[in-house]
Amino acid sequence: MYKATLLTLTFAATLLGDDGYALYQKHCASCHIESLSKTETKKRFASLKAPPMIEVANRLKENIIIADEDEDVKRRVVIAFIKEYVQNPDLLYSMCHPMAIEKFGQMPSLKGKLTPQELEAVAAWVYDHYEGKQFE
Numbered sequence: 001m002y003k004a005t006l007l008t009l010t011f012a013a014t015l016l017g018d019d020g021y022a023l024y025q026k027h028c029a030s031c032h033i034e035s036l037s038k039t040e041t042k043k044r045f046a047s048l049k050a051p052p053m054i055e056v057a058n059r060l061k062e063n064i065i066i067a068d069e070d071e072d073v074k075r076r077v078v079i080a081f082i083k084e085y086v087q088n089p090d091l092l093y094s095m096c097h098p099m100a101i102e103k104f105g106q107m108p109s110l111k112g113k114l115t116p117q118e119l120e121a122v123a124a125w126v127y128d129h130y131e132g133k134q135f136e
């Protein structure tokens, strides 16, 4: 009985929400390392394919400033930006450091590779996972 309940719960969770971290691992991790200190990033810069995801998350949060005091409004706007960027990357809209852009060039589009629900889940993961974590 207990086992059956657990199974049902796991199944319901899978149906309800996509796992943002699993999606990150599948679609982003080959280029964006999850987390790296600034010193390590400098040391390993030559071998990186893209800015570490912690830097992406922090830069977006620093640069996107919302007048509304409701933190959730900012969260929605950053998530919307990430979803849009993943499908239509454009250096004109990139907030990456100019040095990073010069080295990495523009991110290739992942259009069609993730469903709208998966895009939402992975973008929300990028926002939530790094809350309170500094890139230093």
Ligand code: HEC
Binding pocket: 023, 024, 027, 028, 029, 030, 031, 032, 049, 050, 051, 056, 059, 060, 081, 082, 085, 086, 089, 090, 091, 093, 094, 095, 096, 100, 101, 104, 105, 106, 107, 108, 110, 122, 123, 126
């Ligand atoms: C093939 C390599 C590659 C993959 C896979 C990839 N990215 Fe990127 N991404 C890059 C590079 C390179 C940049 C930096 C240049 C740029 O901004 O276009 C970048 C930049 C970004 C930016 C813009 C950051 C800013 O400050 O403007 C976001 C957001 C982003 N990636 C999210 C993702 C997410 C989420 C995934 C997975 C769903 C992903 N990327 C998968 C290479 C990749």
